């Protein structure tokens with residue numbers, strides 16, 4: 237079943253991927269800005285604010301030099317300002333301690349302000365095409381349902397493709413599936429592209445016994 241899940245998911249993604257601005261870049265700064273914005277904010281809202289923020293602060297150095305008040309103003313409308321504070325602190329740390337280059341390994345990434353296991357995995361994969369898992373709420377739900385497991389990080393790491401480029405697609409695909417089909421309240425199993433490889437989906441398909 238595991239062997240089937242991966243090709244089904246990738247095939248679907250290659251046809252139905254959402255075209256999102258942060259997917260058109262491998263610039264680590266742009267990827268990290270998108271990841272901070274996407275925490276607790278809907279994709280459609282981030283699509284609106286992301287270009288504005290990048291127009292104002294196009295590089296990590298621009299952001300590091302900015303005044304906190306100005307960063308907060310640019311973040312206005314996205315809410316959860318702790319993220320803006322952390323992103324600003326991250327930019328200053330990167331400029332000061334990492335020669336303005338965002339690190340590529342998950343261990344160093346996690347030493348930066350506001351970066352936890354998920355964001356570190358997402359940046360390593362989405363910016364550097366590294367073979368890393370990135371388990372956010374959507375991915376967790378998908379993997380739990382498909383494999384009926386509680387060890388989600390471990391299970392996700394085990395099913396990653398071998399090549400970094402394909403891991404990039406695979407992680408994006410897991411997120412898209414969780415956001416559009418394997419949604420929280422009512423998963424759309426009848427139209428799900430990975431149903432034949434999903435323990436939950438297959439169980440739902442079994443015909444009920446006659447009374």
Ligand code: SF4
Nearest residue numbers: 418423425428434437
């Ligand atoms: S078959 Fe249903 S439970 Fe399984 S991944 Fe698809 S939508 Fe989610």
